[in-house]
Amino acid sequence: xxxxxxxxxxxxxxxxxxxxxxxxxxxxxxxxxxxxxxxxxxxxxxxxxxxxxxxxxxxxxxxxxxxxxxxxxxxxxxxxxxxxxxxxxxxxxxxxxxxxxxxxxxxxxxxxxxxxxxxxxxxxxxxxxxxxxxxxxxxxxxxxxxxxxxxxxxxxxxxxxxxxxxxxxxxxxxxxxxxxxxxxxxxxxxxxxxxxxxxxxxxxxxxxxxxxxxxxxxxxxxxxxxxxxxxxxxxxxxxxxxxxxxxxxxxxxxxxxxxxxxxxxxxxxxxxxxxxxxxxxxxxxxxxxxxxxxxxxxxxxxxxxxxxxxxxx
Ligand code: MTE
Numbered sequence: 001x002x003x004x005x006x007x008x009x010x011x012x013x014x015x016x017x018x019x020x021x022x023x024x025x026x027x028x029x030x031x032x033x034x035x036x037x038x039x040x041x042x043x044x045x046x047x048x049x050x051x052x053x054x055x056x057x058x059x060x061x062x063x064x065x066x067x068x069x070x071x072x073x074x075x076x077x078x079x080x081x082x083x084x085x086x087x088x089x090x091x092x093x094x095x096x097x098x099x100x101x102x103x104x105x106x107x108x109x110x111x112x113x114x115x116x117x118x119x120x121x122x123x124x125x126x127x128x129x130x131x132x133x134x135x136x137x138x139x140x141x142x143x144x145x146x147x148x149x150x151x152x153x154x155x156x157x158x159x160x161x162x163x164x165x166x167x168x169x170x171x172x173x174x175x176x177x178x179x180x181x182x183x184x185x186x187x188x189x190x191x192x193x194x195x196x197x198x199x200x201x202x203x204x205x206x207x208x209x210x211x212x213x214x215x216x217x218x219x220x221x222x223x224x225x226x227x228x229x230x231x232x233x234x235x236x237x238x239x240x241x242x243x244x245x246x247x248x249x250x251x252x253x254x255x256x257x258x259x260x261x262x263x264x265x266x267x268x269x270x271x272x273x274x275x276x277x278x279x280x281x282x283x284x285x286x287x288x289x290x291x292x293x294x295x296x297x298x299x300x301x302x303x304x305x306x307x308x309x310x311x312x313x
Contacts, residue, residue: 064130067141069208071282076215077135078234080177080187092214095176095235100219104156108163108193108241111156117219121205123156124148128209129202129225134264134293136228136250140278145223146206151197153239159193163241166196168222168233183249189222189233190246190260194302200225200295203236226292226299228262263303264293 078088081095102120105112126146134140154166171177172186195201202223205212212218217234224231230250250258257271266276266289277286292299 064142066144079182088215095214097219103238106240106242110158124152131225145204147202147204150201162243167240167246169238171235187249189248226295
């Protein structure tokens, strides 16, 4: 067995170097990405195989250095637990996430059903993706997600010709959530069926190989890396294939400021702040925001008429 370079390089430098190597390596670099990813767990595991990682073009050529776990799990937006960034990590432990089932149906499904979370996970391969995460509030992180492709779950439901959009509803339980009433009902989000079937789109079940914590949307939440973070509905209880565009919570809250598509676009400012740059949590200064958050190659084809599809209805 070869000598681990972790044995001769300070851990921090080593991790950073491996991530940069992995990020530059592209498709040929899948094994490197596997190792680099595993490193954030435990440097001892560097030589262990880490299967099921899928490298997508948007993950190439970007030095993606994951945000520390501690930051990802303590700087959150989950208004049902309070509106401060540290409220969810303090309050969300009251949310019971097991047992958990998800209703999958809607008029666009020929096989609606209630699925236990274990069955959903058991039927689909868990993938690992290090994605950029950009909040509409102009801050960002890099998150190593574990999750399944949303497209796999949609296929269980046998979509028919009415499946034009996907509507996600999240848990809304005043017994377990101190601020459950903030939006006047459950948090709802939506995607077009094409967005939902895109291989970048995940239903996440973990971060850094640990099961999702409640504040991050346990036990299952949406991940759509080219869109602003409010699309990432947390603690999902219902997924419906529907004919009409869903009315999503933030659009209902303030139609002038939040849209349905909500694609990351540095040229299209929020009415109250610029989206041209972002504050990387844990770093000094700001960096330029990328169109589609850096995933244009994978998703730009979904939006042939860019102007009206980037933000609003
Ligand atoms: N889902 C629910 N149910 N309630 C929320 O308040 N906030 C959204 C999204 N999903 C939210 C939600 C917003 S605004 C963001 S930026 C992300 O979750 C934050 O995810 P994170 O806390 O895991 O970073």
